[in-house]
Amino acid sequence: MKITDIQFGMLRVPLKTPFKTALRTVERVEDIVVMVHTDSGQVGYGEAPATAVITGDTHGSIVDAIRHYISPRLIGEDIADLNRITRLIQTSMEKNSSAKAAVEIAVYDLWGQLYNAPLYKMLGGGDPVITTDITISVDTIDKMVADSISAVERGFDSLKIKVGKDIGVDVERIKAIYAAVESRALLRLDANQGWTAKQAVYAITTLEDAGVRLELVEQPVKARDLEGMRYVTERVHTPIMADESVFGPMEVIELINLRAADIINIKLMKTGGISNAIRIADIAALHQVECMIGCMLESSISVAAAVHVAVAKADVITKIDLDGPSLCQFDPVEGGVTFNESEISVSEAPGLGIREIRGLEPIPGSAAA
Numbered sequence: 001m002k003i004t005d006i007q008f009g010m011l012r013v014p015l016k017t018p019f020k021t022a023l024r025t026v027e028r029v030e031d032i033v034v035m036v037h038t039d040s041g042q043v044g045y046g047e048a049p050a051t052a053v054i055t056g057d058t059h060g061s062i063v064d065a066i067r068h069y070i071s072p073r074l075i076g077e078d079i080a081d082l083n084r085i086t087r088l089i090q091t092s093m094e095k096n097s098s099a100k101a102a103v104e105i106a107v108y109d110l111w112g113q114l115y116n117a118p119l120y121k122m123l124g125g126g127d128p129v130i131t132t133d134i135t136i137s138v139d140t141i142d143k144m145v146a147d148s149i150s151a152v153e154r155g156f157d158s159l160k161i162k163v164g165k166d167i168g169v170d171v172e173r174i175k176a177i178y179a180a181v182e183s184r185a186l187l188r189l190d191a192n193q194g195w196t197a198k199q200a201v202y203a204i205t206t207l208e209d210a211g212v213r214l215e216l217v218e219q220p221v222k223a224r225d226l227e228g229m230r231y232v233t234e235r236v237h238t239p240i241m242a243d244e245s246v247f248g249p250m251e252v253i254e255l256i257n258l259r260a261a262d263i264i265n266i267k268l269m270k271t272g273g274i275s276n277a278i279r280i281a282d283i284a285a286l287h288q289v290e291c292m293i294g295c296m297l298e299s300s301i302s303v304a305a306a307v308h309v310a311v312a313k314a315d316v317i318t319k320i321d322l323d324g325p326s327l328c329q330f331d332p333v334e335g336g337v338t339f340n341e342s343e344i345s346v347s348e349a350p351g352l353g354i355r356e357i358r359g360l361e362p363i364p365g366s367a368a369a
């Protein structure tokens with residue numbers, strides 16, 4: 001099965017409610033879909049969001065990176081040579097992790113199709129049902145409490161609460177949510193780099209002293225401030241998780257050596273796809289460091305790939321934040337992984353199992369969609 005062409009489409013799906021973090025507000029998923037065509041007629045699907053505030057990637061940079069740097073290296077390559085292809089993708093250029101991820105996901109989809117097995121089985125197998133949390137956007141206290149209660153009533157027993165906007169209000173936000181849902185849901189906080197190290201220690205110890213139990217706090221300080229991450233990790237009881245601070249395996253090794261965090265959030269859009277996500281999971285497992293697998297604002301194409309990785313690496317990926325599809329008003333994908341509120345189940349169809357993607361728009365200069 002040889003690669004003959006890579007085509008693009010634009011996927012737009014409105015969110016149920018605006019997604020608000022310390023970094024940005026977004027009202028829809030707007031992602032580049034990648035279709036890798038082969039001489040057997042089979043197509044592999046991948047997806048990349050333009051999360052410029054985190055990865056630096058834009059729609060234009062994703063398409064340019066694939067069109068001018070990645071695609072020319074892959075035409076004619078045999079899907080059976082998976083390791084060679086992932087090396088070609090990863091060494092095609094610096095950075096551009098979302099573009100690399102989209103193409104890798106499509107190649108892994110084809111790899112499963114080639115051997116007629118679902119991707120999670122190709123990666124080692126596992127229990128095909130997992131449970132995700134759901135994000136509660138940062139907002140007024142009343143709105144966040146109402147959103148948290150509604151999420152618990154929809155069956156979510158783990159809430160990822162966005163903070164990092166205003167330290168004083170953040171503490172009140174969490175106290176109010178904890179009082180409203182205590183014992184019905186675990187609370188994970190994500191400050192998306194919004195606090196200083198001292199503010200983070202103040203907020204977390206204030207909550208600990210008030211008896212608020214938190215499962216973890218994600219990325220309290222700026223991405224590059226590893227000293228700040230370590231400062232916070234050393235001074236609080238609540239586990240600290242690194243998200244924006246770690247993209248690839250080398251950064252994970254540095255973070256673990258520095259003891260700058262307790263947990264690592266793996267996202268395919270930061271790692272450049274599945275091959276490095278697996279490397280990170282293996283490095284973390286060797287160091288007995290737990291991982292979360294997360295997503296950006298992505299639909300059920302690329303999140304499906306993350307689900308397959310999560311299932312196969314469940315020994316070390318113990319926390320799941322794959323709520324992108326649950327945040328969307330509809331699922332544009334036919335086949336593949338089923339997202340039913342907190343419960344996610346993979347199908348036994350080969351690869352990612354995607355049969356059709358509805359409503360793809362053409363991208364100027366692309367033959368696709």
Ligand SMILES: C[C@H](N)C(=O)N[C@H](CCC(=O)O)C(=O)O
Nearest residue numbers: 051135294295296297321323324
């Ligand atoms: C969607 C997911 N639950 C999430 O919260 N991801 C964010 C980044 C998402 C974005 O801004 O696109 C995170 O973990 O920081």
Ligand SMILES: [Mg+2]
Nearest residue numbers: 190218219243
């Ligand atoms: Mg995060």
